Each structure stands twice: as C-alpha cells, then as structure tokens.
Amino acid sequence: MNVLIIDDQPISVKGIEDFCAEKNWEVTTIDFDNVYQQIIEKEPDIIILDWRQDADHIDVGDEILTKIWTNCFRPIIIFSANAAVISIAEKLQKSTLLRVFSKGDETPVTDYLCKTESFVVALSDYRKEMSNAMIEALNAVQILRSEGYPGNSVFKYILSKRTATFFDIQYSGELPPAWVQYVYPPVVTSLCACDIIRVIAPETDYNSEGNPEEYRIILTPSCDMVPARPKVTHALCASCYPKEKFHNCVLSDNPKSKNISSVQSDLNRGYNECWVALPGIKSILPYMTVDLKKIELVDLSKIALSMSEKNEDTEFVRIASVDSPFREQIIWAHMQNACRPGVPDRNTEPWAKELLTG
Structure with a gap:
C-alpha cells in the first residue's frame, strides 16, 4: 500500500510513518506546498x-480536500x-472513504489503515484501470x-455503456x-421491479438486518411506477419468509453434499416452484425466501x-434493488x-407411452 501523509510538522506523524514502514508499505510525508x-x-x-x-485563520485543509475530491479522489484520513x-x-461527510481522527492518539489511524489495506489498494487499481476503460470507450x-x-x-x-462493458x-x-x-444503496430515483422494501416500525433498527417477514419484493413493472406518468397507484408485492422455505432439507451445521x-x-x-431465494448482506438484508x-x-x-x-405516512422504505439480469430471472x-x-x-x-415407443 502506498500512503501519503500531508503535514507541515513531520514529528507529529512520526509514529504513523514508522508503523507504515514496519508494514513494508510505501510511505511519504510532505508539507502543504x-x-x-x-x-x-x-x-x-x-x-x-x-x-x-493559515495566518488568516483560513482552513488550508478544506481547499486541499476539495481539490483531491474533484481531481484525484482516493480514501482520505483527516488527522488533526x-x-x-x-x-x-x-457531501464529503457522507462519504465512507473519508474518516476524521484527532491527533494525540495514532492507534485509530493505524487500525484503520490495516483494516482497509486490501480495499484501498483495489480501489486504486480500479481508478487506474478506469483510464484504460475511457480510452477503449473513446476509441470505440x-x-x-x-x-x-x-x-x-x-x-x-x-461512453458509460462501453466503460461498463470493458x-x-x-x-x-x-x-x-x-x-x-x-x-445497494439503490440509485434509480423511482421504484423498480424487484426493489426490496422493508416495513417501517418504531422499534426497528435500520442499521441491522431485520427478520425476513419485514420485507417485500415489488413485482410491478418498473415502467408502471414512474412518478411522472404512473399507470398504477399500488405495487404488487410478494412476501418474504425465512431462508429454509426455499428447500425441504433439514437445517444442519454440516449440510450433506447432495x-x-x-x-x-x-x-x-x-426458483423452486413458487419460492425464490434472496442472498443476505451483513447488517442490511437477511437470507430469505420470497413466496x-x-x-x-x-x-x-x-x-x-x-x-x-x-414521513409520518410511510409504511415501507426501499432498502435495495435487484440488478439485471437477476431481476428478469425473478420476474420470469x-x-x-x-x-x-x-x-x-x-x-x-x-400419450406418454406413444412418445417413448420406438
């Protein structure tokens, strides 16, 4: 991993710099020039x-952060x-790629670096490959x-379609x-077929996955629910149940190969007759089965x-969308x-005998 530290007082980040060196990461400390x-x-x-x-009490970090976000964004730790x-x-506060830690304790910073090493390196590779994707798209x-x-x-x-294909x-x-x-999170600004919605309840913790029975999956065609020209007032939804509904096998700590x-x-x-299995996402969706x-x-x-x-009239909230072609598989x-x-x-x-008779 390649770590860049921006600080005009190197002594204040010496511990982080030494930690990176011990991990055999490439690390460089620079000032604000x-x-x-x-x-x-x-x-x-x-x-x-x-x-x-600076001397005029203007936040120098804000200008640098904005430039990084706009031109060459990568995960950032503000250590101040x-x-x-x-x-x-x-918009920056909402980003999961930005963390803020107070100076005086370097442990949260080094822990975060260790925890996210694989992620940030892969993200960096992806950013570089995006340039190749753009070249390919423009040539095409x-x-x-x-x-x-x-x-x-x-x-x-x-260009976006060509880039995605790349x-x-x-x-x-x-x-x-x-x-x-x-x-996840959903990106389309209207409801779509196979969006997964969850019941709103006062006692519900929406930072964790709920019980399967709290969820529904929308079966109404996406085009019928466009707000500007809706063709329906209600969405047809199928109910969700525990994961084991998908099969007739006994649950076991060590399932049989067959x-x-x-x-x-x-x-x-x-699908299995009327049952469709949905995979789980930790802390977001449980493993469940649609009936x-x-x-x-x-x-x-x-x-x-x-x-x-x-709002006060809301009974369900959209949690995730099912992407194509999995959406079409469920609709089928x-x-x-x-x-x-x-x-x-x-x-x-x-008739059967006739078909089998030579």
Missing part, C-alpha cells in the same frame, strides 16, 4: 491529511488537532463521426458473491425511496407461477 502535483507524482492509495489554518471543530462539506465511438454528434447526454450514455469483460474470470445481484447440490441447482435456475403466491398490493404513496424521504419465476393457464386433467399415460 504543491500538494496536488505531488499527489499526481506519488499516486498514493490513501492520504493522511492534517487540517491546519482541530478534528472536533473542523467543518466539512455535507468512431461511428459518431459519420453519424453526427448526438448531444452531450447521449454521448455520455454511450469492466464486465475485465473481471469476468472470477465468481462474485451471491449478493452482487443487489444495487443437499447442497440440490439447492444449488435450484439457485442457478432462479410468489403470497402477494399483496401496497400503496405507492406509502413507500419511501430512502430513510431520508420517509413470477410469470411461471402467475401466468400459467389452467387446463383440465387428461389421461396422458397413453
């Missing part, structure tokens, strides 16, 4: 930033004697020269965890897109259960 240029040259994975005031009183822009849109410029929004959309191919060799099917294989087969297909035959209508006006948008399972036409019983034994 030409910071941006040095960040470009050093290409750090993470930055430890002092937050000082003024930690308790510094003012940081709201030569058709626009003959077709004519479609406008900024369309052009950016085409990374899909780049990282297609390893199997991701099951929860990769989720978009049972694992059987359940895995159903997971790959996407596609236990459905209800929920008033769209009672569903908040996020906790910050809920719903269609198999809800749209199958009923036919009268017939004597199909002779």
Whole structure:
C-alpha cells in the first residue's frame, strides 16, 4: 500500500510513518506546498491529511480536500488537532472513504489503515484501470463521426455503456458473491421491479438486518411506477419468509453434499416452484425466501425511496434493488407461477407411452 501523509510538522506523524514502514508499505510525508502535483507524482492509495489554518485563520485543509475530491479522489484520513471543530462539506461527510481522527492518539489511524489495506489498494487499481476503460470507450465511438454528434447526454450514455462493458469483460474470470445481484444503496430515483422494501416500525433498527417477514419484493413493472406518468397507484408485492422455505432439507451445521447440490441447482435456475431465494448482506438484508403466491398490493404513496424521504405516512422504505439480469430471472419465476393457464386433467399415460415407443 502506498500512503501519503500531508503535514507541515513531520514529528507529529512520526509514529504513523514508522508503523507504515514496519508494514513494508510505501510511505511519504510532505508539507502543504504543491500538494496536488505531488499527489499526481506519488499516486498514493490513501492520504493522511492534517487540517491546519493559515495566518488568516483560513482552513488550508478544506481547499486541499476539495481539490483531491474533484481531481484525484482516493480514501482520505483527516488527522488533526482541530478534528472536533473542523467543518466539512455535507457531501464529503457522507462519504465512507473519508474518516476524521484527532491527533494525540495514532492507534485509530493505524487500525484503520490495516483494516482497509486490501480495499484501498483495489480501489486504486480500479481508478487506474478506469483510464484504460475511457480510452477503449473513446476509441470505440468512431461511428459518431459519420453519424453526427448526438448531444452531450447521449454521448455520455454511450461512453458509460462501453466503460461498463470493458469492466464486465475485465473481471469476468472470477465468481462474485451471491449478493452482487443487489444495487445497494439503490440509485434509480423511482421504484423498480424487484426493489426490496422493508416495513417501517418504531422499534426497528435500520442499521441491522431485520427478520425476513419485514420485507417485500415489488413485482410491478418498473415502467408502471414512474412518478411522472404512473399507470398504477399500488405495487404488487410478494412476501418474504425465512431462508429454509426455499428447500425441504433439514437445517444442519454440516449440510450433506447432495443437499447442497440440490439447492444449488435450484439457485442457478432462479426458483423452486413458487419460492425464490434472496442472498443476505451483513447488517442490511437477511437470507430469505420470497413466496410468489403470497402477494399483496401496497400503496405507492406509502413507500419511501430512502430513510431520508420517509414521513409520518410511510409504511415501507426501499432498502435495495435487484440488478439485471437477476431481476428478469425473478420476474420470469413470477410469470411461471402467475401466468400459467389452467387446463383440465387428461389421461396422458397413453400419450406418454406413444412418445417413448420406438
């Protein structure tokens, strides 16, 4: 890991510098001169930033932080004697890549560095690969020269699709965890098919995963719930139940291989009759099973897109979205259960024999 420390008093960060050296990390301490240029040259994975005031009592750290955020963002630790009183822009405060620690105790800083080492190095690699993705995307849109410029929004959309494809191919060799099917936190500004919503209750701790029964999954088509032109007033939702509903096996501390294989087969297909399994995300979603035959209508006006948008009339809040193509897999399972036409019983034994007779 490559650590850059920005502090005009090196003695105050000597302990952190020595710790990094002992971990065989690359570490450099610089002052506040030409910071941006040095960040470009050093290409750090993470930055430890002092937050000082100049002679006019202007926060120097604020200007540096803004430049890093705008031009070359990477995880930042603010390590300052003024930690308790510094003012940081709201959008930065919400970032999980920014931490603030008070000087005087270096342990929280070194603990955080150890805890996030793998993460920040991977993030740094991703940032570098993004440049390659952009080059690939720009080289691939030569058709626009003959077709004519479609406008900024369309052009950016085409670039984003090409960039996403670049990374899909780049990282297609390893199997991701099951929860990769989720978009969390959700990014779409309206409800979508297969969004997962959770019951609002006064006693609920929304910083932890709840009981499966607290959740529903929306089955209504996304296009019918667009706020500007809604076609429905209620969303069709399926209920969720404990994870073991997905199979008929007895729960065990050491499941049998044949049972694992059987359940895995159903997971790959996407459903087991009317049951759809949903993977868990620690502290966010429990492992649970959707019952596609236990459905209800929920008033769209009672569903908040996020906790910050809920009000006294809110009954459900959106927790996560299911991404494509997993969303389509769930909708297909719903269609198999809800749209199958009923036919009268017939004597199909002779028919079966005929099909098997040579």
